[in-house]
Every structure is written in C-alpha cells, then in structure tokens.
Amino acid sequence: MAKLPNLQISGRMGNVIFYVRNGKQCMRAMPQQVKNPKSKKQSKRRSQFGETAKFASSLLKVLIHPYWNPIAKKENRSGYNLFLTTNMPAFAADVLQKEQLLLIPENGLKQEQFIISQTERGIQLTWHFSKATKKADAEDELTLLIISPNGTLEIRKTQAKRSKQELKIENPKGQEYFAFWERGPLWSASCWLPIQSDNKESFLGHVVEL
Incomplete structure (x- = not known):
C-alpha cells in the first residue's frame, strides 16, 4: 500500500x-524474479560461488589483505570481492582449474615464462631474464605459493633472483605450486606451475605476459 x-x-x-x-x-x-531458482544452472552457479568463497575465506590474512586489497582499492572495491569475481571461473567445473586460478594479482612487475624440468631429486625451474623492460629487474625475488593436499597454503621466500635464472624444488610430494616475483611494494601476477607433468621438460601454459 x-x-x-x-x-x-x-x-x-x-x-x-x-x-x-x-x-x-x-x-x-x-x-x-528468477523463473526457476532451483534450476540446474542456478544450482551450479551457487555451488561455484560457494566453493570460491570458501577458498577465499581461508586466504584473507595471507593473500587477500596484503595483495588484493591494494589493487581493489583503486576500483573502490574490496579485495575479497575482487578475488571472488576473478577466480570464480576456476571453480566452474567439478575439478578445480588450477591454470585459471589467480592467487596474486599483477602490481607492476612482469611474470616470466618458466621451463620445468624433472630431475632425480625433484624439479628445476629455469627462465630467461631480459633487462628490456622496467617491469623486470635483476634483483626481483621469486616467491612460491604452495598448496598442500589438505588445502593449507604456505608462502615460501626462495631468495632466487631473476638474474639467477634457475631454482630447484626438491621432493614436491604432490603439492601444487604457484610462483610470482616481488620487489618491495611491487609484485607480478602469480601463475601455476604444472610440476606434476609426465614430460621430461614442459613449458608453462598459463603465463602472464606484460
């Protein structure tokens, strides 16, 4: 009335x-009004959102607050909201699409293309460094994000610099690895390292080129 x-x-x-x-x-x-809120498509969408939100909630202090909030602030958004909208496509299928998962957003630094080789003790990463861009510096340090089979995440500072052009990872143990570069308040976007590949040598498929 x-x-x-x-x-x-x-x-x-x-x-x-x-x-x-x-x-x-x-x-x-x-x-x-949604014509059929219980349709298969709507149910899948809600499930996708729920899985992404659950994953994001476990990363608030370690990733979203320090790395996503500064980026989202430029758009008058929250880091949590930006993380959800960016990563929901990775949860669209029944199996997590790790190559689509962006754990760290780009903030001024260039990602590299890694060559992944298997060794007797584990994995060796190599990359080619060029000084042709200001978004890459010889002193940039490589950081690994390691997700264990039970879902916990570890941030490992490797102290490997771009100029070194290699990093050895011993005994991966079925963990999922992501890598990004840091230099003070700047960082590159993260990318997934498919180190479980059966090939002796493989190129990383999901690489951020800037």
Missing part, C-alpha cells in the same frame, strides 16, 4: 517502488 506523507510517496505500486531519500522523491523498478 502506498502512502502520501506531505505529497511524497513511499511504498509499492505495481512493479514500481517509491521511496524518499534525503528529502527527495525516488523510485525504482522491482527486481525481476
């Missing part, structure tokens, strides 16, 4: 809602 206090209308009339904000008359259309 609509009301008329001082000739200002508040309430619903048909599919239009009237309301007063800061003394001014406003109106908006009623939101459209």
